[in-house]
Amino acid sequence: MSSTEAGRMDYAAALDPARSAVVEACAGSGKTWLLAARIVRLLLAGAQPAEILAITFTRKAAAEIEARVVDWLRLLATAPDDAARAFLAERGAGDDADTLRRARGLYERVTGAQPGLAVNTFHGWFLQLVAVAPLAAGLAGATLADDGERRFEELWQGFARRLRRDPESDAAQAFVRLLADIGLSATRTLLARGMARRAEWLAYAGDAADPAATAAGALAALSGAGEEGEALAAFFAPGWAADFHAYLGFLEASELDGDRRLAAPLAAALDGEAPTETRFAALAGVLLTAAGTLRARKPSKALDKRFGADGAARFLDLHATLGGRLLDCLARQQEERNLAFNRDALAVLHAFLAHLDAFKAERRQIDFVDAEWRVLQLLADEASAAFVQARLDARYRHVLLDEFQDTNPLQWQILLAWLAAYDDAARPSVFLVGDPKQSIYRFRRAEPRLFACAADFLGERFAAARLTQDATRRNAPAIVDAVNALFGAEPGFQPFRAQRSLAAGLPGRVELLPLCAGDEDDEGEMPAAEPDTGRLRDPLREPATEAVDRRRQREAEQLAERLGRLLGRTLVRDGQDERPLRPGDVLLLVRTRARIKPVEQALAAAGIPFVAASRGGLLGSLEVTDLVALLEFLVTPAADLKLAHALKSPLFACADDDLLALAARSETGWRARLAALAGEGGGSAALRRAARLLDAWLPAAARLPAHDLLDRIYAEGEVLARYRLAVPEARRGAALANLEALLLLALDLDGGRYPSLPRFIDELRALARVAGDDAPNEGELAADEAVAADGRVRIMTIHGAKGLEAPLVWLLDANAAPPADRAWDALVDWPPEAPRPTHFSFVGRKEARGAARTALFEREAAAAAREELNLLYVAITRARQLFFASGVAGERQGEATTAYERLRAALATLGAENAWGDELPEAAAAAPVPAAASAPAAGAPAIPAVGGRREAPDAAARFGILVHAILERRTENRADDGWWRALGYADAEAKRAGVVAGRLLAAPALRRFFDPACYRRAWNEMEITGADGAVGRIDRLVEDDEAFWVLDYKSSGPDTPRLDEYRAQVAAYCRAAAAIFTGKPVYGALIFADASMLRIGA
Amino acid sequence: MTRPAPPVHALPPGEGFLDAAAGLLLRDAAADLPDLSRRLVLVSSLPLAAELRAALARAAGRPLLLPQFDTLRRWANGAPLADVPSPLPDSERRVLLHSALAARGWFDETALWGIADELATLSDELSAAAVALPDDEAALRAQLEHAYALRASAPLAFEARVVHEMWRALAASGRPDAPSVYRLRLARLAETASRPLFLLLDGLADERLAPAELAFVERYAARQPVTVCAPSPRAAAATPIAVALAAAWPETVDAGTPPLLERARLLARELPVSPLAGRLSLLAAGGREQEAEAAAAQVFAWLGEGLRRIALVAEDRLTARRLRALLERYGVLAADETGWKLSTTRAAATVDALLETAASGAYHLDLLDLCKSPHLFADVPAPARAAAVLSLERAIRAAGARAGIAAFRDALAAPRGGEAQDDKVRACAGGLLDRLEVALRILGGKPVPLPRWLDRLARALQAVGAEDSLAADAAGGELLELLAQRQAELAGSDAAFPFSAWRDWLDRELEVGAFRDRSIDSPVVMLPRHDARLRRFEAALVIGADAGQLAAVAGGAFFNQAVRRDLGLPTREDAERALRRDLELLLATVPRVVVTWRREEDGEAKLLAPEFDLLATLHRLAWGDDLLRPPLPFPASPPPVDAVPAPPRRAAPSVPAALAPVRVPVSGLASLVACPYQFFARHVLRLNELDEVAEAMEKRDYGELVHRSLERFHAAHPSLAALDDAAALAALGETVERVFAAAEADNWLALGWRLRWQRRMPAYIAWQRQREAAGWRWQAAEASAARTLPLAGGATVELHGRIDRVDAGPDGEALLDYKTKKASELRKTIADDLQLPAYALLREGAVEAAYVALDDERVESVRCADDLAAAAAAQGARFVAAMDALRAGVPLPAHGVDRVCAWCEARGLCRRDHVVD
């Protein structure tokens, strides 16, 4: 991109290293380019790499920015002068000789810098700050814990135990009240959600002594609610009845049956002795409908006739006032209940969080929320903030913030505190880039309004330039047309500036497929219940038809069919060229992963390779459960079902007949049956193979860590080769990748402490139980898969697709209603400019919300509605050339407009019905769809076996070594003690060996070798080389007056079968020694444990 | 820095380095030949010493009495010296620091071992660098203030205080630490030098030798001839490789350094042919497995060329482990010089399982994990042990016993689940439990000093028969050895620790303790980078060379780099320099080096380590080749020959008549109708999931307790006529409390379930009154019923079931089934329901069959078919027809619908997920 092309945006200002800047940049406008360019400019201007702190939203994005910078710097270092100059000019830097020279040096300066350039995520940065926190912060040695569902379950159970220990405590009482009031699962949900918003709760609570009471008090103040029963008491204040009596008079005077029927309960309520609740209910029944609204009573001729004109007016007036009083009381009762519920819920949350803190303290853990929160505390305190700044090895003078729309208020407070810690002279430059239109992380507490807030702040305090970039390089003009039509007039999306495409001439198309309807036949076809005809379905011959939604199936089939026509035929742009569309060019977007099943089925049936970016699916995939079943069997051999499962998997490829053969046997347990059958030589080849392999793996399972065991199973069980044959093509790649991922998961888990197979299985089970992000992801497809060149269709959520783009994007289920509000959640209000939340309460069922918090609910609803629009914006702007949307008809719909409807309206403004844009060109002849990856050619190469296992020394040899060592020490008069322990010997062993050594030393025949008076020189453990260069070690070499003696100690007796071998060895030493000591003869001798001696040679 | 007085023989690093060194050694010792036994040769590492020895033997070409070879540190620490104090063992020092910290109450108990470890490390670093902290705390604070450029900071003052006070506490112990003793020994040994010394360094003397070591060499040289031999610095080496590396990695980069591009041009002019082209290549892989495969393929290729001495430099331990496994598949074993943490061994896992079982109050998963360890109960014959553990597991699962030896004993005593248990096996299992109990009791004692804890551990291991088998295991032996050593060192220690602190201590010991598998003897060696220095491998692989992993580590939880520099401690820059030196030596010494790294991980780009990135860039600029090479293909596994699998088809087995079930429960009928294959798995093969021990009460358990409470309530009060509402409620409430009591005792959260049910009680009483008003009388609960149905050919099949409740009415019986669901839910599926008609089939004469929905504001019954008898007959006819068909060999297809498959345990058997229709 050149700056002239970029048009309106003032790149000079955005990239000027001396200035702070805020850039609002639309999708596809090249934010990574901008950030990387700014970093290069900063470096060119002399900034040290360690002075730059860039923060982005994901580690992936961080890695991408870093890689981009390094690539550019490498390019600058290596490109010919012209190219390097052009590169610099494009980024607004000078292209003079001096700049060029500096630019060429940057690559080395930056890659070698210590500390280096920091491109980080908020989390990563916070952890870095935590690591340099003052000692007094008590964070030393803390490890990072994940905040997952598994830990929550553990906490929840522990919390219950803790409460039970003190059932009279306020928290326990509140907990029991909650259980009775809203039930177990709602209570659990409340705590889980409350915990998820812990950071906000902590910020809200500040240093209040009893934050739960504070929050409840604030709620009481907001709603004006009092204790339960107050509203009712107020209603029945003295004199309350007068108007009701008057009203009763009218009813009794009425000739209408309906009125008369109401009179009786009213009369009863007025003079009854019943409790006030009952009487109130009766009154409400008279004036209000069952749904709790005022009964309709309107002025009418009939009414005038009935009561006279004045009477009628008086009656209607009474009806309205009394109804109003009742409704008011009902509303206040609701607020009272809400308050009571909140008191309990907040108190329990507070106790739960205390439990959480204790839990973590015991384990010395912190989690991400702690990191965030502790960092804010550190920075808020002047002394610790200064220390943290000093303690970091880096001194940031330039801060770059990417994807700022995803920042949350707490993070913003941290940034503010960080910036405040600089004195004015050292104030850093700040560069902030983001796009509030792409804010889709409300569920992670992202606050898009912060963008404007931060922009104002930076404008005021940092004189930041404020820039916008509304031109996209990514999307074809037709796509941009649709974007403008979609959002230009959308009141919820303002301010919106029309976007422009820089990809002029790139053909593009937006198409809306007809909604898939559920047709009448479906209902008629359901054969499951036919009691009328008396004939029931024959289950052996007719499958049941599920009352499934045929609509979704149709949508998926329509997708597969259309893709089938486009792939290999439609031409898309790739750089300057055009080429036929490949599966890897297609991105399918869904709202939630819950609905991708039919899509997968349809793609599989059509033979279109795909990969579902379903997180956490690894352990649920069949191929992985196959292997896990095998492991479970190996750990618990009584698990017959697991054995059968493994047998039927491709690993063993047994048939149902094989299982029947085992079922027919009488041994207890299938393992015994299999062993017996195979032992008799019976059963199929597959069964015999299975028996053989399992026999080998069972003992291995007790000893080997999971990874080593799995590796052995993969190798001996030919796992990958077998699955390659046994999995249908469309799923093959994913299956192989998953199998590989399991192996790597085992490697990862084994990398931790204390590996045992049962623990591994427990770990896997626990992982499989949890939903969502904790569970291991499915395997990434290997890059060298045969289809790699063409890639696979990707199925992703819109959230997951953020930051991605593709030539063809298809939004599925576009007619779905936006998700409804959740019951049992925390309601938090944190205005972006406020240092802490201004409201924190819990919300129960929708109908029990009460009116007091209406403004807050409306704000939430508005934010949710805006995020819906943002999701659509993100979805459509992923598309380079083609954007399709499909959906199903007849979804339950509230007032909310669906994405599909918006798209239709947008196309209508463009004057189109179902499609807008260009027909994409087609290849002359359809390129063949990629053929199946054939199994790689066979033939293991001839690889020589290398290395061998040493035999571990047996007990005798071990003992011999010890005797040796004692002899060595005693002859050298070394008096140290306990040294044998370092060699792995127990004291008792040392004692026994000492006896043997003593025997040798005392033996008269050997005295000549050990008594210094008898010899001239002696060496222990003397190394010697022969003429051939081979090195040997002589146990003891002694020189006396006549000769040299080569001594070899043997722990055996002279009757050892290896005597010849020993002799030969000593003889060889003697020969070598003889070559060295030419003056005297060299003799050899073997000395045995019984102190006998065998002379070798002369 | 002082230079050693003896001349340093700088030899160019390269393949001939050791031969040259050996030549030097021979020249030095010419007078002594062939008896060099008087001489001392000290080398940087033992493996290098072995190579030098071999080089010497080769160079001599005749028999020699070899000199003594050792490393400087080993030799100095091992030399017999009188009157040198033994150092304060590290273990004792840590206890000392821990106590000193605890006494001051600065930190959380749980943080103390960690901080003590950091302080010990810092103390060693200070000692080794011969840095003495200022005598008073204020001076240290001032020094830190200067280095941090920070004044009057409370956190800084505290850091200074902690370090200073602990440093003083150590000094006050009156015993020198290991570095000091080493220093002392060196000094003494230099004074008594009596043999000529040959010292081979693997780097520059002042980079490789600590100040004390330099001083030693100098003083030694005053008494005895000393030859120091080291690889020449790159600047002086002037080999083509050194020149190329100098161009790539200049010692300093500053304004005066010519840009890379220029250096590359100069280099190309000087060396028209790249000295690296054949020696170094860089391999990018897509993922961990691809990296391991590429590395393995490279090793195979080298072996194929006849190379044998191959170094595997493991920068990434996990990938290296994958590589080792892949190599082993092909019979290539690699000797391991790196070693593993003891904590990652199976033996340590056994010890930890024992401790975890003790800590968790014998939680069932921990206990079973422990029991399945190969080290446990080694004195019981393996088959008996396996059978006993299995029976214990069955009992625990069947009883749902979550934790506690007592609960497991009960579970064993009352076998459930039908299967007859062998008494002998059960007795054996009981015996194991007894022994476990003893072990847990031993570990359950009051706080005691560490040596007593170690003693307890030893006795506990003995109790569970693990001691000998651990000792016999290579890693286990080292582990026990380590513990014994600690026990001896700490014999005098008397600070008492509770279980958790002791366990934390032990964890750290096992984390630091290393285990080296010495059982493999191979020329292919896996080793850490610095151990490859100067060794003459024929080829080397560097695995995991991305910027994150192939990086200098700078240690220390205390101080930042500026302070460390100021104090004279090694900094990251030093580590960085050492890293480059290692790579230089490797490239100079080993003629074939292949570097692998992963291009991305979890979708994140990973950069190649800057050293290699620079080298590649320079190389491309100079010679037009960036050294990047595509990975060699890993040998594809041969296609299976035996029992070759085929793509799965929809399963549809036929059942031999002999295996056709003769008794089928009503749930079996449901299964048959939902999916015949599921029926096949459950009722023909009779395969079911083993019971699982539930952590907490689940909906299913809740239903069961609701059933039980109603059964008991009605047994006591078949009619409510005699009770008013309050009394009925009270009676039911009391029954409910009694029924739930055990569950609540087990897990308090069951209270939530009880409250849920108790909320429904008034509605239930009201419903029951309605029923009674309509003329129904409670008659029986949990009524078993069965009916034998005739099949073709004279065979029969029995259908059986258990009915929750039977009421008697004026016209006949009503069959009721309680459901803890909402009526609306039940109504949705009632049309397809077959359970109620099947009950009616079993209990002829029933006039009504209904579900009772117990989870609404109101309790309601949901009735099935108007014509109950006809519906029952139809179900019967269908069942008979299906069973006849089954016996006639009609296959049982796997055609469940999603809803059924989602919870089907036979999913792995029918292979549905892999079947494409």
Ligand code: SF4
């Ligand atoms: S998974 Fe589905 S198809 Fe397979 S056996 Fe179970 S119910 Fe039948």
